[in-house]
Amino acid sequence: GDSVTQMEGPVTLSEEAFLTINCTYTATGYPSLFWYVQYPGEGLQLLLKATKADDKGSNKGFEATYRKETTSFHLEKGSVQVSDSAVYFCAHPNSGGSNYKLTFGKGTLLTVNP
Amino acid sequence: DAGVIQSPRHEVTEMGQEVTLRCKPISGHDYLFWYRQTMMRGLELLIYFNNNVPIDDSGMPEDRFSAKMPNASFSTLKIQPSEPRDSAVYFCASTLGGWGDTQYFGPGTRLTVL
8 A cells, every 4th residue: 555654753963964854655656745844833834746757846955856766755955954943744645546645654853953 | 825724723621521623724725634643643634525525534533533514614623522542733734636736734733631
């Protein structure tokens, strides 16, 4: 069945460090892929997405490339800021009949220290 | 647009009481989702609606939970009777429709059952 596996957290970095959060998925076909971010005390919000293989999604300095060969969608940022501290979720739509459901990873807590 | 609106933002109740959570989706969105988030279980989809009709309620934990969507601009999630293990943050999300569309989340309702 559909699944999303993302890097276990928590991840703690210093400001201006490089960030990678790994995400791999299992699905039928080539679904859209998403990264959502949840800031403390808030709901999830879309960070970036890619709709087809080899697409690169980008937003706020974050990037992720849809790699169908490795079924991966790793999140990267070259220089993190304290304000990036949040929980990050990788997700894709279900392949089955209930296509409007999203399968989420368990989330990765990122803490950036000044 | 105001985004997805949820009320109340915080609810504290005693075991056995009825709890009603409310959601107003983004105008024009055809799909509405209810999620529950806990540390132990992460983000879980409880139920979703399309054009006010419940499509998949397989995530509803038990008969104590019920959800309705009487019109396109309002949905409720009711728990009766409530139990301490229902304590969680409950999110509502909506999407315009179509496979792989972005889901827009509300700020959540933090429920504490004593």
